Amino acid sequence: MTSAKNKMNISVTEKAHAWFKKEFDLENGDGIRFFGKLYGKTAVHDNYSLGMQYAQPNDVLAQVDVDGVIYFIEKSDEWFFSGYDFHVDYDENADEPLYSFT
Template identity: 50%
Template sequence: MKLVITPRAQQWFKEEVGVTADTGIRFYGKIYGKTAVHDGFSIAMSVEAPDQPLIKENINGITYFIEETDDWFFKGYDLQVDYDEEKDEPQYVFTKNEEDLKQ
């Protein structure tokens, strides 16, 4: 599993979310909604400190992460977090990761 945060998405999180060095951005699955790979579930994010990260990326002092408890939602996929200029919000792009499924 890979977690990629584009530079434009990084800028949006810095400007809009108010994350600090002692917290981070957590991505997780939530009930209701739809993604390109999940029907009935959508992706959410919150500002919090990592507890048991499955994967984390520290970029310019901000930690972006997915917790181990959210493996069910992301297993078999890489996640790219981009920025949707029209909607002025993050855009989540899932890419199948066959190696992740073998583990």
């Protein structure tokens, strides 16, 4: 799903979804929020890193539903994701999510 304002997309692969489901013991109706936080680094941000938390959507910028689990970004985090589509995959070697911004 995309937001009307900036047409941002979020995608989560089936392998990434399986990891989140296992790690967070997710059930239908649960949600995972992605957000920007101070300190760290991403491929497109210096001094900021990506955070995630178990949460319910409130004021959604973008979201995708994968088998009843909602992965989303709040409008308050638009500053971090603006200008990019956000993709969540799974790194089998590291056994963790792999994030990319396009």
